[in-house]
Amino acid sequence: MGGFFTGRTLADLGRDLRSGDASAAGLLAHVFASIDAxxxxEADAELNAFVTLDREGAEAAAKWADQELASGIDRGPLHGVPVAVKDIIDVAGLPTGMGSAHFTGHVADADAACVTMLRDAGAVIVGKTGTHEFAYGGSGDVSVNGPVRNPHDRERMSGGSSSGSAVAVAAGMVPLALGTDTGGSVRIPAAFCGIAGFKPPYGVIPTDGVFPLSPTLDHVGVLAGSADGCRIAYHALVGPAEAVPSPVDESVPHGRVAWIEPESADPDVVRTVRALFPDAPAEPLDLFELRRIFRAIQDCEAYEIHAERVAEAPERYLPPTLERLEQAARTPGWRYIRAFRERDAFAQRVAGLLDRYDLLALPTMMMTAPKIGETEGPFGRHAPALVSLTCAWNVLGLPALSVPAGTVGGLPVGAQLVTRRGAESLLFDMAGRLPSLTG
Amino acid sequence: MGGFFTGRTLADLGRDLRSGDASAAGLLAHVFASIDAxxxxEADAELNAFVTLDREGAEAAAKWADQELASGIDRGPLHGVPVAVKDIIDVAGLPTGMGSAHFTGHVADADAACVTMLRDAGAVIVGKTGTHEFAYGGSGDVSVNGPVRNPHDRERMSGGSSSGSAVAVAAGMVPLALGTDTGGSVRIPAAFCGIAGFKPPYGVIPTDGVFPLSPTLDHVGVLAGSADGCRIAYHALVGPAEAVPSPVDESVPHGRVAWIEPESADPDVVRTVRALFPDAPAEPLDLFELRRIFRAIQDCEAYEIHAERVAEAPERYLPPTLERLEQAARTPGWRYIRAFRERDAFAQRVAGLLDRYDLLALPTMMMTAPKIGETEGPFGRHAPALVSLTCAWNVLGLPALSVPAGTVGGLPVGAQLVTRRGAESLLFDMAGRLPSLTG
Known part of the structure; x- marks a missing residue:
């Protein structure tokens, strides 16, 4: 299932671009070759990662990137690197389809702020990737463009909602992609597809030009083959925005890590991730309660954004999305207000944990990728199970990284690392030192 | 219906206290004499303004105030002045009953912040006044303590929720009272009872120690016989917090005033108030839309505060309050979020009006005081009509003053003045120059 970029890190690409062993135009040719291949x-087994390609625009950008490098202008580690962008993020002149019939034919006027940041860093935007309809779901198989398939098993879901971005990276079509993460939508498909996905602290990457799902919880994030790719992309995008973290205690193996034991998760998945942190003491945290808070906030805010569309053209939604919205419309306002009160209490509790530990570790997902369209059982309709371990960090606005942690039954499993706001470097440092990832 | 303090302004009392023509102890004796009278x-015709008296505490405070004045310590215009406090505001050592069986026997540990401010200003707190149950209603006739009656016609409602505070002032029992105002609860009973009531800009008087109804809309306010009494009390409480207002344009009679024409109001009430501002151009403002915003915010926030009480002991609420809460529980969260978006749009529109005018003028109420228990018709159950003209200024957080504007059918009518945040003095200046009030 590997493509040209599989196993080639952003650091490798940067070296090759500067040594003359590669050019932006050449890398781009590999992107389109792998997409064309x-x-x-077969039609019913397509990965379906991309919904729009911008061959002309990307070729012009790659040519420009090569000319700049040749003339001594170096925009840093993303200069000349091909990047895919989730289809709820505006790229000027390209359609933004949201995975929904509501936005068929809609073309963006201007770049989203995060796309401007990408372009300023010299990246070459190759096209738009498939999203769960309006990013309102974690399975990645509900979209007017059809399901995005998991490259590890094409009968299985990629996870979502940044489905196409994860699959484009996992299949080696691009080395880097932008996604969005409201309850786990970068980390879920990263874990299911065996790559790295990073959600920064709330607000660090602006969401202007990104179609909102739940403004209190929406984050822009990055997906790459490895944690180091996420680190390079994140730092290239935000520059010196990150605070200087307190250093990891080097006398303790892998820093001070607390293990958050998930309830009701697949025991094989838990065992696989736990093996990376054998000495981490377990600390209790009621993730299901945090998921309840998440749902109250997300559902009220999502319906507020969609209310007129539901009233005027409900038939344009796919049935699972419409059903979710109709349910969301009924969430009472007092639950929304209460959710913020409860969030504040959890934030204090977790701040206490992060005074005693550098990092929290847990699996990214309760399970490996279910089959596409699987609508019964614990991973079924509306799939609340999908966000069980990820959405807490959206509610709390904390930086969270999912990295490959091995496989169960041949399917990828992700380990999730969480830390304080401003200490993002600790996540990347720790990921680089995990035995299974460096071994 | 007049009592000792009727027609005696705070300025009069201050002069008498300093000249030796009055003492704090003497004023207090008049308070208790009028309450006792x-x-x-007859039991079914009692005004029912007070729910708790603190004879002992008040006498000690009055004695102390007299001693301070005698020894040259002068705390300013409230020094030695008797004040009544609404029964949702904590006074240390006294019951805070909220007008509800839920709080029978509940005694406050500490003073509310606004009570501390009163004491620091030398005021003498005489007791607690009746409130609509949990301040959740504008009629003043729903309380475990029974209805508070209008001194102008004891078969009529006082208005609420600061019912007892308004009646204690209107009946001349005290010269000043504290109330709270979430949708009009200071201005409504002030207008119905023929006195002045002032709601400061949002946040200027802290609400700590006040039982919340809707934290986004809750304000502490003051009630006095005249606008000048409100001015003196407000300035004594907040000190130099108020910004220096831009001066009224003296070349224009009564400054630059815009008239906000209310829809569906009693035409006699409208005519009476309009006569005070004959030259003010009418400006359109959709007060019913603002009332919809008000209801969405108030209901969601109120239910969030009461959810556990409703679940555990619904029978302790009076039926109208329980019914309102059960209805409030069903307000969807997306409506709450939308209300804030709409509020922001209105705030811009009204800021534009207040760039062109110094003041907005309109009636305080759509009607004169209805009969107690009148639960049918436009002033009926849940009485949304009661807050129609007042709640807009809670939603927008603007300072608003109700002053007596005459009578219709022998019942008082209030004129309401609204201005920019920080320009409160304009309200008091204008009120002092209104023809019917000075004439």
Missing amino acids: EADA | EADA
Whole structure:
């Protein structure tokens, strides 16, 4: 399932671009070659990662990137690197489809702020990737563009909602992609597809030009083959915004890590991730309660954004999305207000934990990727289970990284690392030192 | 219906206290004499303004105030002045009953912040006044303590929720009272009872120690016989917090005033108030839309505060309050979020008006005081009509003053003045120059 970029890190690409062993135009040719090769797959087994390609725009950008590098202008580690962008993020002149019939034919006027940041860093935007309809779901198989398939098993869901971005990276079509993460939508598909996905602290990457799902919880994030790719992309995008973290205690193996034991998760998944942190003491945290808070906030805010569309053209939604919205419309306002009160209490509790530990570790997902369209059982309709371990960090606005942690039954499993706001470097440092990842 | 303090302004009392023509102890004796006289009224015609008296505490405070003044310590215009406090505001050592069986026997540990401010200003706290149950209503006739009656017609409602505070002032029992105002609860009973009531800009008087109804809309306010009494009390409480207002344009009669024409109001009430501002151009403002915003915010926030009480002991609420809460529980969260978005749009529109005018003028109420228990018709159950003209200024957080504007059918009518945050002095200046009030 590997493509050209599989196993090639952003650091490798940067070296090759500067040594002359690669050019932006050449890298771009590999992108389109791998996408074209995939398009030859049988129709009902296509990965379906991309919904729009911008061959002309990307070729012009790659040519420009090469000319700049040749003339001594170096914009840093993303200069000349091809990047895919989730289809709820505006790229000027390209359609933003939201995975929904509501936005068929809608073309963006201007770049989203995060796309401007990408372009300023010299990246080459190759096209738009498939999203769960309006990013309102974690399975990635509900979209007017059809399901995005998992490259590890094409009968299985990629996870979502940044489905296409994760699959484009996992299949080696691009080395880097932008996604969004409201309850786990970067980390879920990263974990299911065996790559790295990073959600920064709330607000660090602006969401202007990104279609909102739940403004209190929405984050822009990055997906790459490894944690180091996420680190490079994040730092290239935000510059010196990150605070200087307190250093990891080097006398303790892997820093001071607390293990958050998930309830009701697949024991094989838990065992696989726990093996990376054998000495981490377990600390209690009621993730299900945090998921309840998450749902109250997300559902009220999502419906507020969609109310007129639901009233005027409900038939344009796919049935699972419409059903979710109709349910969301009924969440009472007092629950929304209460959720913030409860969030504040949890934030204090977790701040206490992060005074005693550098990092919290837990699996990213309760399970490996379920089959596409699986609508019964614990991973079923509306799939609340999908966000069980990820949405807490959206509610709390804390930086969270999912990195590959091994496989269960041949399917990828992700380890999730969480830390204080401003200490993002600790996540990347720790990921680089995990035995299974460096071994 | 007049009592000792009727027609005696705070300025008069201050002069008498300093000239030796009056003492704090002497003023206090008049307070209790008028309350005791009222207690001789027939049981079903009692004004019912007070729910708790603190004879001992008040006498000690009055004695101390007299001693301070005698020894040259002068705390300013409230020094030695008797004040009544609404029964949702904590006074240390006294019951805070909220007008509800839920709080029978509940005694406050500490003074509310606004009570501390009163004491620091030398005021003498005489007791607690009746409130609509949990301040959740504008009629003043729903309380475990029974209805508070209008001194102008004891078969009529006082208005609420600061019912007892308004009636204690209107009946001349005290010269000044504290109330709270979430949708009009200071201005409504002030207008119905023929006195002045002032709601400061949002946040200027802290609400700590005040039982919340809707934290986004809750304000502490003051009630006095005249606008000048409100001015003196407000300045004594907040000190130099008020910004220096831009001066009224003296070349224009009564400054630059815009008239906000209320829809569906009693035409006699409108005519009476309009006569005070004959030259003010009418400006459109959709007060019913603002009332919808008000209801969405108030209901969600109120239910959030009461949810556990409703679940555990619904029978302790009076039926109208329980019914309102059960209805409030069903307000969807997306409406709450939308209300804030709409509020921001209105705030811009009204800021534009207040760039062109110094003041907005309109009636305080759509009607004169209805009969107690009147639960049918436009002034009926849940009485949304009661807050129609007042709640806009809670939503927008603007200072608003109700002053007596005459009578219709022998019942008082209030004129309401609204201005920019920080320009409160304009309200008091204008009120002092209104023809009917100075004439």
